[in-house]
Amino acid sequence: MPIVEITNLVKTYPAPGKGGGRNRVVDGISFSIERGEIFGILGPNGAGKTTTLEIIEALRDMDSGTVLLDGFSVTKDPIAVKQRIGVQLQESEYFDFLTLSELLGLFGTLYNRRIEPLDILELVQLTPKKDARPKQLSGGQRQRFSIALALVNDPDILFLDEPTTGLDPQARHNLWELVRTIHARGKTIVLTTHYMEEAEELCDRVAIMDAGRIIALDSPRKLIAEHAPQARAQRTSGTLEDVFLALTGRDLRD
Amino acid sequence: MQTILRLFITQLQMYYRDRQSVFLSLFFPLILMFALGYMVNSGINPPAIALVGDTTAAPRLAEALQTSDLISVETDDNDTAREKLRGGGVTLILEMPDHEPAPNAPVALKALVNAGNASGTAQTLALLQAALHNLEYQIRGDAPLFSITTEDVFERHLRYVDFLIPGILAFMVMQLAVAGSGFNIVEYKRKGILKRLFVTPLKPLDFVIALIASRLVTILVQLSVMLAVAFVAFHIVIEGSFLLLVAFVIAGSIMFLGIGFSLGGLASTQNAVIMIGNLILFPQTFLAGVFFPLDALPSWLQVAAGLLPLAFVSHAIRAIANEGAGVADLGWDMAGIAAWTIIGLFLAVRFFRWSDAGNS
Numbered sequence: 001m002p003i004v005e006i007t008n009l010v011k012t013y014p015a016p017g018k019g020g021g022r023n024r025v026v027d028g029i030s031f032s033i034e035r036g037e038i039f040g041i042l043g044p045n046g047a048g049k050t051t052t053l054e055i056i057e058a059l060r061d062m063d064s065g066t067v068l069l070d071g072f073s074v075t076k077d078p079i080a081v082k083q084r085i086g087v088q089l090q091e092s093e094y095f096d097f098l099t100l101s102e103l104l105g106l107f108g109t110l111y112n113r114r115i116e117p118l119d120i121l122e123l124v125q126l127t128p129k130k131d132a133r134p135k136q137l138s139g140g141q142r143q144r145f146s147i148a149l150a151l152v153n154d155p156d157i158l159f160l161d162e163p164t165t166g167l168d169p170q171a172r173h174n175l176w177e178l179v180r181t182i183h184a185r186g187k188t189i190v191l192t193t194h195y196m197e198e199a200e201e202l203c204d205r206v207a208i209m210d211a212g213r214i215i216a217l218d219s220p221r222k223l224i225a226e227h228a229p230q231a232r233a234q235r236t237s238g239t240l241e242d243v244f245l246a247l248t249g250r251d252l253r254d
Numbered sequence: 255m256q257t258i259l260r261l262f263i264t265q266l267q268m269y270y271r272d273r274q275s276v277f278l279s280l281f282f283p284l285i286l287m288f289a290l291g292y293m294v295n296s297g298i299n300p301p302a303i304a305l306v307g308d309t310t311a312a313p314r315l316a317e318a319l320q321t322s323d324l325i326s327v328e329t330d331d332n333d334t335a336r337e338k339l340r341g342g343g344v345t346l347i348l349e350m351p352d353h354e355p356a357p358n359a360p361v362a363l364k365a366l367v368n369a370g371n372a373s374g375t376a377q378t379l380a381l382l383q384a385a386l387h388n389l390e391y392q393i394r395g396d397a398p399l400f401s402i403t404t405e406d407v408f409e410r411h412l413r414y415v416d417f418l419i420p421g422i423l424a425f426m427v428m429q430l431a432v433a434g435s436g437f438n439i440v441e442y443k444r445k446g447i448l449k450r451l452f453v454t455p456l457k458p459l460d461f462v463i464a465l466i467a468s469r470l471v472t473i474l475v476q477l478s479v480m481l482a483v484a485f486v487a488f489h490i491v492i493e494g495s496f497l498l499l500v501a502f503v504i505a506g507s508i509m510f511l512g513i514g515f516s517l518g519g520l521a522s523t524q525n526a527v528i529m530i531g532n533l534i535l536f537p538q539t540f541l542a543g544v545f546f547p548l549d550a551l552p553s554w555l556q557v558a559a560g561l562l563p564l565a566f567v568s569h570a571i572r573a574i575a576n577e578g579a580g581v582a583d584l585g586w587d588m589a590g591i592a593a594w595t596i597i598g599l600f601l602a603v604r605f606f607r608w609s610d611a612g613n614s
Contacts, residue, residue, distance in 0.1 A: 089446060092446035109261075
């Protein structure tokens with residue numbers, strides 16, 4: 001049984017300006033996410049990726065359709081859904097004046113769990129920062145901390161919304177490693193991204209969204225075979241990213 | 255329950271670590287109280303006048319004025335006296351006559367005043383007249399035809415500061431509660447903190463309870479400091495039950511926290527919440543009888559002003575502190591506070607959003 005099943009999901013927002021029209025931000029999409037896969041949602045800005053994600057996370061209501069997570073309806077049983085998921089939001093700040101360990105402890109309590117902050121911090125390589133405050137972290141560290149917070153309830157499925165946007169190549173590659181490590185612990189991962197290379201690198205399957213619809217859904221390899229079969233001008237060399245990494249190394253800079 | 259407790263403790267922890275705001279939140283009420291208290295106390299001093307000219311020519315007049323307890327008198331030369339009149343050090347300059355007045359001949363005295371200080375001048379002139387009348391009776395061996403003795407119906411001495419401090423207390427309850435809930439909620443919303451919290455199974459009601467409880471604790475600490483200073487520096491007296499007063503402070507805080515939460519739900523930016531906050535707080539400061547009694551207002555406005563949330567709190571606290579009112583006397587205020595609490599909490603729940611419902 002898939003861990004997420006979405007059927008005919010529709011979400012509208014009032015159109016800007018007067019007239020009472022509504023924009024269909026998510027326009028009747030259906031798909032499922034299999035247990036244990038890394039599932040990518042791609043698409044240009046405004047395609048409806050974040051809205052779709054937030055509906056699955058029981059954060060927003062929908063206009064119509066059904067979304068089942070591990071068999072629980074996100075509209076009828078949002079608490080059961082929230083217990084089972086870990087969420088890293090696109091951008092969020094945290095309470096000032098609390099340290100990383102304290103924040104992890106606090107969020108553990110919100111799930112009625114007693115957690116060991118240091119174990120989670122070790123997983124995301126932030127042990128030396130346990131007494132730091134989120135504001136004192138670099139971009140990459142902050143994203144890793146967001147993921148750490150999303151893991152406090154030991155969720156079955158982890159949602160990452162543009163986890164590598166704005167990161168330098170070192171931090172991005174490091175985050176990919178982290179995603180693989182978490183995936184290897186048996187968790188399903190759903191992520192959105194603008195970087196095709198990232199999707200190709202990480203995802204078992206990707207859905208491409210545009211204007212509220214899913215226009216393609218398959219494994220990256222099959223999508224390439226179907227939509228871009230002709231080989232690009234053969235590169236005999238690496239990419240500029242390889243140059244950058246060769247010159248600056250793969251060590252994290254934060 | 256465990257969640258509420260943990261959030262409650264965390265909120266207090268964060269508050270305590272925010273040293274700057276701890277300092278300001280204790281500092282501001284103290285400044286306010288001392289500024290107003292000083293203004294009030296300096297108003298009680300008798301007005302000062304300066305005598306110029308030859309004080310030896312009319313020794314009885316000079317002596318009588320100098321020993322009068324209605325006005326305080328200093329002797330100066332012309333230039334210094336004028337300087338003091340300009341600077342407000344004295345409100346009137348009296349030129350002494352150059353000879354001792356004959357027992358029954360009228361004496362013309364000349365007073366120099368600063369017309370810009372109309373009320374001070376009028377008050378000083380009246381007191382000077384009274385002092386001169388006393389002297390006249392002495393000289394003529396006469397007695398005044400009428401005499402007035404005043405008696406306080408409550409048989410105690412009620413000063414303006416006694417009226418003022420319960421008002422400031424009520425005002426601070428409003429200020430601290432609205433700032434502690436409304437302003438914070440908007441900040442949490444804008445930073446995405448609320449959204450992140452509601453990714454977890456946290457129930458909005460638990461969150462609101464924890465926040466109200468922690469704000470209540472900080473408000474009570476701040477007000478205790480303020481009250482302690484009021485006791486020590488201004489010797490205020492609370493006629494009624496202190497516990498009842500505390501109960502009204504708590505009820506008033508919960509009411510204003512609820513109102514603050516609905517503001518925070520309504521406004522989506524920090525600027526908006528400050529504007530809406532001022533729109534609600536500012537008129538109340540002037541219309542709810544905090545700093546002066548409402549008698550001066552037209553009666554329809556008095557009725558309307560009496561229904562403001564702050565009016566119930568300030569009236570109840572003042573009635574307890576000044577008149578020793580008990581629970582039985584405060585039914586109307588309790589009903590008013592209860593009504594506004596229900597309205598506030600209803601609107602708070604109605605408007606509660608974890609984000610500024612964007613389009614993304």
